[in-house]
Amino acid sequence: MSSNDYRNGLWATTFAFVIWGLFPLYWHLLKQVPSDQIIAHRIVWSAVLLFALLFLRERLAWLRQIRSVPRTFWMLGLASLVIGFNWSLYIWAVNAGHVVETSLGYFINPLLSVLLGVMVLGERLGRLQWLAVGLAAAGVAWLTWQGGRMPWIAIGLSTTFALYGLLRKLTPVEPVAGIGMESLFLFLPALGWVLWAEAGHGGGFTGSWGWGTLALLVASGAVSAVPLIAFTYGVRRIPLSVVGVLQYIGPTLQFLCGVLVFREPFGMDRLVGFCFIWAGLLVFAVAGVRSARKARVVERI
Numbered sequence: 001m002s003s004n005d006y007r008n009g010l011w012a013t014t015f016a017f018v019i020w021g022l023f024p025l026y027w028h029l030l031k032q033v034p035s036d037q038i039i040a041h042r043i044v045w046s047a048v049l050l051f052a053l054l055f056l057r058e059r060l061a062w063l064r065q066i067r068s069v070p071r072t073f074w075m076l077g078l079a080s081l082v083i084g085f086n087w088s089l090y091i092w093a094v095n096a097g098h099v100v101e102t103s104l105g106y107f108i109n110p111l112l113s114v115l116l117g118v119m120v121l122g123e124r125l126g127r128l129q130w131l132a133v134g135l136a137a138a139g140v141a142w143l144t145w146q147g148g149r150m151p152w153i154a155i156g157l158s159t160t161f162a163l164y165g166l167l168r169k170l171t172p173v174e175p176v177a178g179i180g181m182e183s184l185f186l187f188l189p190a191l192g193w194v195l196w197a198e199a200g201h202g203g204g205f206t207g208s209w210g211w212g213t214l215a216l217l218v219a220s221g222a223v224s225a226v227p228l229i230a231f232t233y234g235v236r237r238i239p240l241s242v243v244g245v246l247q248y249i250g251p252t253l254q255f256l257c258g259v260l261v262f263r264e265p266f267g268m269d270r271l272v273g274f275c276f277i278w279a280g281l282l283v284f285a286v287a288g289v290r291s292a293r294k295a296r297v298v299e300r301i
Contacts, residue, residue, distance in 0.1 A: 009237025013246050016231035019223070021253025024102070025261065026223060027094045030216055033209060035092040037197055038220070042087065043190035045221025046228075047183035054180045062177040063184075072173055073181070079167040080182035086160040087224070093153045099258030100266060104143070105157030106251035107277050111136045111284070112162035113243060120166060123239070132284035139276030146269040165243060168232045175232040179225060248281055 054062050093102045111133050117123035144150050258264045
């Protein structure tokens with residue numbers, strides 16, 4: 001892999017995590033819309049955008065190419081289910097007032113990505129990296145004990161997004177075409193849900209939500225598709241362990257949104273658990289810097 005590919009992948013993945021980190025601000029603007037309808041509109045409008053882009057660029061050649069390789073076709077189908085669940089849980093959690101717990105999920109996510117890299121891709125971890133994973137596990141255990149329940153929102157978000165990253169890394173397909181195929185799997189169910197809602201079951205797209213809300217729903221297609229394209233572009237050009245480091249950006253911004261903007265409660269009991277996880281991320285970042293320095297020294301030799 002060339003240095004340009006690595007650099008481009010790094011910037012694309014960073015961009016994706018910054019946008020995702022600011023997502024709570026966007027979805028909060030749509031709080032009057034039921035979460036299930038936000039999700040359905042998000043899928044429909046992102047699919048429309050992607051289909052238009054792909055059709056203008058290469059007509060239906062992208063679809064024929066993907067369908068000619070059954071393994072790629074079904075891997076993208078599985079990825080669509082995983083990311084669809086992730087989107088659904090995330091939007092519901094944000095608009096139900098659980099932004100801080102969503103940030104916890106994405107703080108845990110990098111370390112799950114690392115573990116998947118070890119278990120599936122054969123990547124190796126050093127002692128510091130294993131220490132980081134252990135600290136994060138201790139943080140989750142503390143939060144579970146203090147809260148009297150498993151932080152299921154955080155676990156669900158971290159698990160599904162780590163699996164999605166792995167599936168896309170294992171699927172050799174161009175990013176926009178891959179996202180387009182995922183959208184195609186989800187499009188008809190989402191469109192059916194939108195039409196059902198508009199037929200007198202709580203939908204308000206035809207008038208009751210206001211023009212500002214309608215514009216935000218339509219724009220959610222681009223807001224959803226662009227960072228996902230950037231992520232899938234980047235994740236195939238940089239190691240999964242580097243993706244894990246960059247993922248600190250998103251949850252940090254989400255956490256700040258939850259505490260500083262939405263004023264969600266954040267007492268000492270939660271702070272202790274988060275400190276374990278932050279310590280794990282810091283240790284992992286130090287390990288990543290050390291590995292990068294060693295790699296540069298080897299290249300010079």
